[in-house]
Amino acid sequence: MARLTRAESQARTRELLLATARRLFLRDGYHATTMEKVAEAAGFSKGAVYSNFSTKDELCHAVIEAVRAEHVQRIFEAFRGEGSGEERLAAFTAWSERTIGDPGWTLLEAEFAIHAARRDPALRDRVARGGRAWSGALRLLLEEEARRRDLTLPLPAAELADALLGLGIGLGLRRAVDPTLPATALPSLVRLLLDLSDRHERK
Incomplete structure (x- = not known):
């Protein structure tokens, strides 16, 4: 060898x-x-x-970035499937149930974010850039889904992405503490936004 x-x-x-x-x-x-x-x-x-x-900060940040990249890839795979809109939403719902509130990832993200916010501006900025990357990925997915359905979103995609990310983080923290909570709120909100857009287009 x-x-x-x-x-x-x-x-x-x-x-x-x-x-x-x-x-x-x-x-x-x-x-x-x-x-x-x-x-x-x-x-x-x-x-x-x-x-x-x-440093340990560098190592932990590298771990978090790797985990995030895997999750972003899975979300993209769910939304970029060749099936119907309902099938894509079903795949996203399944991802949400598996992932949102995962105790290890959720609590590590929260613990590291609090540590970064209190430690130094440079580390805080690195963590913030990661959050903006998450939001940017969601924005692209919303824009693509609206295009595939020939819809106009009710709000700018960037604002919707930030709102969805905030909901996902909050729901994740709650589910990490209370695993009995369903994760359907996030995909249900995406469905509602798309339905509202569809109704607006038909008027």
Whole structure:
């Protein structure tokens, strides 16, 4: 078996550290997870962790960004399917039930956001940019769905996206505490907005 190049070895080490950190952060939260624990669980020295991620904030932010990217991809897959509008909404509803309020991800996002807001402006800005990216993805999906249905949205897509994101965050926090709550509010609101747009177009 061919030996890995230095670059390949470094990339593999980084991937393993990210995977390990993801497991620990989602299980134990931001504050309970230390760089030392990540190093030990991954089977590396603490120096190996710091050579890839200079701070715990950087490592946690990388984990959160990776999780977000996966969820954004799944939402895009749900909304960009080739089925009917009802089938796309059904796929989005299924994603909502599986994802909104997931305790590990939801509580980590909240804990890290509070930490960032209190720590320093630069970290706070990085977290804020992530939120704007989420909102931007929702805006694109709303615009695309309106185009596919030949509708005019009742409000600018950017405003609707911010409102939906806020609802999703609030509902997620509530479901993390009370898993019996349904996640249907978010897809139901999307349906209502599309129905209102449709009725307006028919007048």
